[in-house]
Amino acid sequence: MCGITGTAWTTREKNILPDVLKRMTNVLEHRGPDDTGGYHSDVSGKSFLFNDERAYANFNPTSDTGAALGHRRLSIIDLGTGHQPLSNEDGSVWIVFNGEIYNYLELRNELVQQGHQFQTETDTEVIVHLYEEQGITCVERLRGMFAFAIWDERRERLFLARDRIGQKPLFYREQVGSLSFASELKSLLQMPDAKRTVDPHAIDLFLAYQYVPHPWSILKGYQKLPPAHYAVYEQGKFTVERYWTPPYQNPESNPNYQFRTPQQWSEALRTTLTESVKIRMRSDVPLGAFLSGGIDSTIIAGLMQTMSDRPVHTFSIGFPVKQFDERHYAREAAELLGTEHHEYIVEPEALERLPLLAWHYDEPFADSSAIPTMYLSQVTRQEVTVALSGDGGDELFAGYDRYRAVALSQWFDRLPTILKKMMTASLWQKLPASVEQKSFRRRVKRFLAGLAVPPERRYLKWVGIFDTERRLEMYSPAFREQLETFDTDQFLLKAYQLCCDRDFVTRTTATDVLTYLPCDILTKVDIASMAHSLECRSPFLDHHVAELAAAMPLELKMQNGRGKKILTDTFSDLLPESIQTRKKMGFGVPLNEWFRHELKPLLFDVLLSQSAKDRQIFNPIQVEQLINEHLTLQWDHSARLWSLLVLEMWFQTFIDPVSIPDHFPETILA
Structure with missing residues (x-):
């Protein structure tokens, strides 16, 4: 690398x-x-x-x-x-x-x-x-x-x-x-x-x-x-x-479509992914694997261990906040597979690295899991030079919970108009709900709010941080004028157009492969790993595996609302039962709690600073309202506040004037 x-x-x-x-x-x-x-x-x-x-x-x-x-x-x-x-x-x-x-x-x-x-x-x-x-x-x-x-x-x-x-x-x-x-x-x-x-x-x-x-x-x-x-x-x-497009379109023309039975698809998946792991173990330096305790990383670590004559080094990160801590799953997987496991804790003090994050990512980047990914890369590099990961499994095999919402929304689109109007009425948004953004009632309200728009734009409304209405509300009048008629949705809509003849859930997974996967997940991992001179390899992203997954019928990936069905069936010998049936957690960060406690001063010192106001991008009143609503438990705005925070830190690092973390030599400043 x-x-x-x-x-x-x-x-x-x-x-x-x-x-x-x-x-x-x-x-x-x-x-x-x-x-x-x-x-x-x-x-x-x-x-x-x-x-x-x-x-x-x-x-x-x-x-x-x-x-x-x-x-x-x-x-x-x-x-x-x-x-x-x-x-x-x-x-x-x-x-x-x-x-x-x-x-x-x-x-x-x-x-x-x-x-x-x-x-x-x-x-x-x-x-x-x-x-x-x-x-x-x-x-x-x-x-x-x-x-x-x-x-x-x-x-x-x-x-x-x-x-x-x-x-x-x-x-x-x-x-x-x-x-x-x-x-x-x-x-x-x-x-x-x-x-x-x-x-x-x-x-x-x-x-x-x-x-x-x-x-x-x-x-x-x-x-x-x-x-x-x-x-x-x-x-x-x-x-x-x-020069290449994931072959979701016209799957019958895909050579992989020859597989007709679930057993044939499963055998092809096992063979293809195993070979993908094998060639990624070619190295003249020590290798290891990230092991989160999820399905994807456990499969990769398991396949590595079957091809290694000594215990594979595996690495995981946890948090002192229980609902964000997956270490016990990773530990259980390591015990089953027989790896040499290393685990570490991320504390709120990790956000002292914020200037370092801004410097390394070059652009504003608001996926907060960059924090543990950066830390995981640092500790992994102390033992190995190359680490294999499970990145890509969710997008290729319908692993995200949001795909269930996409499937459910297809049922809604077939309802009579009168029922659609009832379900999308603004009344539902006024009902009380838990402050937790991922609570059931919050999810229902978010789901219903998205039903009023076309399916493709609906998806962005569900997965985005600031929807169009909220962004325009946040901006200053002068900044809004600079945007004119710019439509951010077009990036997503163009990706949807590359796969038009499949069911909408498959089209959505294909769109994530073309957008979210490279722009978010892979950017996060590349920058975090290379910041510590660690090479990260992802067997799921071998184009042979991707092409096989693209041709695969949705019913093999998703059954009864659960994704990755074919992965758990094919690699059940490598997966503890608890991991096969657990709810997906994701590589989340407890920003909600951190912003209300240890990092509370950071919100005021950075987002309401004079330099932030002088940029005239946001209406300071709206920014202060976001902060107050979060601190008074009216709403979980942690993802939005984090976005604003990293944007301002990027400005302070690259624009006014250029500054870099202390351990970089001054000679690299332009």
């Missing part, structure tokens, strides 16, 4: 100096502490170390077209000879790569037979030679998680690509005469001409989804390459293309 950055230009004025490339690369040190290197087309056409003064002496910025590539390495495979940037035999094709290609040995054998000579044992070099053979279509042969940039000297082409599901990030900045890219936005902000103009549409999207979705960025002029896309910058022309 690594950090990559660089730029390509078609006009001499956009050529960057070596010290700029060095700064862009060093800001990614946490992603790759083991090695660093660069390539610049004006430095003798060779890769160089940033501490090699002779390389800089050869710098001669005379070419109108060229490229510069920077790399930070976390060594996982071929620890001795995997230095990047890396080239083909004659130095005409250069690459910087972040990720893992799990079928690299098979591809390598094929390429050797075709006459290619390898200088390393890395998966990175496989991509270079595969590109020589197949050009930009090489990405379709890769099985893994990746973001990479290839500079083709002969064609004067920069080729960028991102993996199918979106496990590895890639930002870019297009300007007249150049295209720059990086694993993290902060790297692009090291360029001398980097602007930091906040996009009001991105703020609106953030408050709707709790993340800034692709292709947007929080800053104008910067974008994210979407999952399953590649981009080409050649002769000043920039194009972006999709």
